[in-house]
Amino acid sequence: MSIDVNNESGTEVDEQAILDIARYALARMRIHPLSELSVIAVDADAMEQLHIQWMDLPGPTDVMSFPMDELRPPSKDDDEPPQGLLGDIVLCPEVAEKQGKEAETQHSMDEELQLLTVHGVLHLLGYDHEEPDEKAEMFGLQAAIVDGWRGERGMTGPSPAPTVTS
Numbered sequence: 001m002s003i004d005v006n007n008e009s010g011t012e013v014d015e016q017a018i019l020d021i022a023r024y025a026l027a028r029m030r031i032h033p034l035s036e037l038s039v040i041a042v043d044a045d046a047m048e049q050l051h052i053q054w055m056d057l058p059g060p061t062d063v064m065s066f067p068m069d070e071l072r073p074p075s076k077d078d079d080e081p082p083q084g085l086l087g088d089i090v091l092c093p094e095v096a097e098k099q100g101k102e103a104e105t106q107h108s109m110d111e112e113l114q115l116l117t118v119h120g121v122l123h124l125l126g127y128d129h130e131e132p133d134e135k136a137e138m139f140g141l142q143a144a145i146v147d148g149w150r151g152e153r154g155m156t157g158p159s160p161a162p163t164v165t166s
Contacts, residue, residue, distance in 0.1 A: 002036040009041040011093040014110045024149045025121040032083035047092040062095040063116040065123035089120030
């Protein structure tokens with residue numbers, strides 16, 4: 001799996017954790033090991049520009065996903081996963097920090113960025129949360145991935161509750 005993590009935000013983030021949880025999520029979703037992903041952390045101004053340009057919505061958001069090859073998880077366990085470019089995930093640590101503090105179960109900016117990374121991966125794989133049934137599926141899968149990753153690392157406590165706004 002080729003995953004590039006670039007921090008252009010000016011805020012110190014745990015880039016290794018973002019890389020690790022992205023790799024875990026892609027493996028869990030059975031994405032081809034030669035697929036490529038880019039994760040970029042940007043400041044609030046850059047995120048606001050992207051949010052306006054691509055969503056026609058004001059203000060910065062927490063995460064945006066830009067799919068490339070529209071890869072999907074294999075439908076059966078014995079299917080060979082396709083290989084390709086997944087796309088880009090753009091994270092905003094400033095928004096993540098605020099959301100972590102305001103969440104029902106308060107958590108750190110890095111924990112929020114981990115959650116947002118998984119959220120972005122799922123969007124790249126075609127998951128959405130516009131309809132209630134889609135939201136239940138996506139957020140359930142998101143929680144299972146975050147909990148599985150945290151469990152493998154011996155992290156205790158519940159995973160952050162979804163606070164994603166995009």
